[in-house]
Amino acid sequence: MRRSVGLKGGILLVAALAASALALYAQRIPRPGFNLFSKEQDIQLGKEGAAEIEKQINLVDNREVNEYIERIGRRLSSAPEADNYPYSFKVVFDDSINAFALPGGPTYVHTGLILAAENEAQLAGVIAHEISHVALRHGTNQASKANLIGLGAILGGSLAGGSLSGQLAQLGIGFGANSVLLKFSRSAERDADILGARIMNHAGYNPIEMARFFEKLEAETGRRSGVAEFFSSHPNPGNRMKRVEEEIRFLPKRTYDADTGQLARIQAILKGLPPPPKKEAPKAQAGPASAPRVEPSGKLREFQGREFALSYPDNWQAYPDRNSAAVTFAPQGGIVSNGQVGLGVIANLRASSGRMDLERATASLIEELKRSNPSLRETGRSRRASVDGRPALVATLESDSPFGGRETDLLVAVEHPRGLLYVVFVAPLDQYPAHQPTFERMLSSLRLAR
Ligand SMILES: [Zn+2]
Structure with a gap:
C-alpha cells in the first residue's frame, strides 16, 4: 500500500515535471514585442516600401525560378508561426549573399544566396528566418522603441494625407541603408532563429540546415565577397547550431521530406541568365530636405x-x-x-x-x-x-x-x-x-x- 502510493506519487511527479517543462517551453516561443504600429500598418508600410524598393532593384524574370521560390515560401509561410501575413517571395538579381523581408511580408532573396546554398533546406532556412522577422514584427518593434517625437501622431492617423512610409521618412524611418526597420539586434536574431526552426519543422525541412548555413557563411565572411551584407543587418547571435539543436528536441517529430530536389536545376538556370540591365543607383538625396512652405493657418x-x-x-x-x-x-x-x-x-x-x-x-x-x-x-x-x-x-x-x-x-x-x-x-x-x-x-x- 505504502509502496504503491509512493509509486503513484512518483508518476504524478513525473507528470508534473513534464507539464512544467511544457509550460517552460510555451514561454520560450518568441512573441512580438512592444509595438506602436498596428499589424495593418506593418502591411501597409511593407507594401509601400516594396513599391519603392522594386524601382531600384532587378527582379529575376524567370517563371521557373520564381515558381520555385514561391513554392518554398508558401510552404513555410503556411506554418501557424508565420501568423498569416500576406507574404510574397521574389528573387533579386544580385551576387551578394543576402535576403531581406519588409514589415508585413514582402520577402526578397538574392540570386547570390540561392547559388551559395548547398541544399534546399538551407535556402528554406534563410526564408524561414526572414518570415520570422515579419511575424515577430522586429522592424516596427525597433522603430517603436526609438520613441521618436511624432511617431504616435502619425500612427494614430491624425496626420492627414501622404503615404505612411512618406510620413515615417520625415522622422528618418525609411528602407535605406542602416534602416531601423531592417537592421536587427542580436536578440531579434536569436528569436528569428528559434521561430524559423519551428517554421521549418512544420514545413518539413530540417531546421539544423538553417543554423549550419548561417555558420558556414559567417565562417566565410572576409574570405568570400558578398557575405558581409547579410550579417551587417542580421548580426550573429552566437551558438546558432546549439540553440537550434535544443529547439529541435522540443519540436514534434517529423520526416523532413519537403525538398523538391530542384535546387541544382534552379542554380543552373540562374548561372545561365544574361546579366540584368544596369539600373541607376538610387540618387542620394540632394542635400537636406527643404523647409515646408505651408502658410500657418490663421485659426x-x-x-x-x-x-x-x-x-x-x-x-x-x-x-x-x-x-x-x-x-x-x-x-x-x-x-x-x-x-x-x-x-x-x-x-x-x-x-x-x-x-x-x-x-x-x-x-x-x-x-x-x-x-x-x-x-x-x-x-x-x-x-x-x-x-x-x-x-x-x-x-x-x-x-x-x-x-x-x-x-x-x-x-x-x-x-x-x-x-x-x-x-x-x-x-x-x-x-x-x-x-x-x-x-x-x-x-x-x-x-x-x-
Ligand atoms: Zn535576421
Whole structure:
C-alpha cells in the first residue's frame, strides 16, 4: 500500500515535471514585442516600401525560378508561426549573399544566396528566418522603441494625407541603408532563429540546415565577397547550431521530406541568365530636405497639457511626449530626420523645487542646450518680459538648421510654480520674419497651470 502510493506519487511527479517543462517551453516561443504600429500598418508600410524598393532593384524574370521560390515560401509561410501575413517571395538579381523581408511580408532573396546554398533546406532556412522577422514584427518593434517625437501622431492617423512610409521618412524611418526597420539586434536574431526552426519543422525541412548555413557563411565572411551584407543587418547571435539543436528536441517529430530536389536545376538556370540591365543607383538625396512652405493657418486651436496650455495653428500638429511635459508643435515637414525640429515650437518644463532665480535658471538651461547642440549660440542679450502675468526672459539664439543654413531659435523662459517653463520658436533664419506673427500669437496664448 505504502509502496504503491509512493509509486503513484512518483508518476504524478513525473507528470508534473513534464507539464512544467511544457509550460517552460510555451514561454520560450518568441512573441512580438512592444509595438506602436498596428499589424495593418506593418502591411501597409511593407507594401509601400516594396513599391519603392522594386524601382531600384532587378527582379529575376524567370517563371521557373520564381515558381520555385514561391513554392518554398508558401510552404513555410503556411506554418501557424508565420501568423498569416500576406507574404510574397521574389528573387533579386544580385551576387551578394543576402535576403531581406519588409514589415508585413514582402520577402526578397538574392540570386547570390540561392547559388551559395548547398541544399534546399538551407535556402528554406534563410526564408524561414526572414518570415520570422515579419511575424515577430522586429522592424516596427525597433522603430517603436526609438520613441521618436511624432511617431504616435502619425500612427494614430491624425496626420492627414501622404503615404505612411512618406510620413515615417520625415522622422528618418525609411528602407535605406542602416534602416531601423531592417537592421536587427542580436536578440531579434536569436528569436528569428528559434521561430524559423519551428517554421521549418512544420514545413518539413530540417531546421539544423538553417543554423549550419548561417555558420558556414559567417565562417566565410572576409574570405568570400558578398557575405558581409547579410550579417551587417542580421548580426550573429552566437551558438546558432546549439540553440537550434535544443529547439529541435522540443519540436514534434517529423520526416523532413519537403525538398523538391530542384535546387541544382534552379542554380543552373540562374548561372545561365544574361546579366540584368544596369539600373541607376538610387540618387542620394540632394542635400537636406527643404523647409515646408505651408502658410500657418490663421485659426488657432488649443493644446491643454498638464503644466500649461498653448494655442497653435490648426494646420499644425501637436506631438506631446509620453513621458514628460514636453510638447512639439510643427507643420507637416517641420520635423526632420531623427525628430529634429526645423520649423515649429518646442515647449517643456524643467522641474525644480524651491525659489528660482530666473536669470540663473535660464543661463543654465542655455548651457544645457548648447551641450546637446554645439552649433547653438546667443546672438544678443536676453530681455525681461512677462508671460501670463509671470516674470519671463526672452533670449535670441541661432543654430544649424536641419534644412541647411542657420535657424533662429527664440527662447522664452517663464517662472512656473513647478520650475522653468520654456518655449523655443524655431524657423530657418530667412523664414523667421514670416512666422513671427504666428509665434507671437502662440506666445500670448500661453497659460500656466497654477
Ligand atoms: Zn535576421
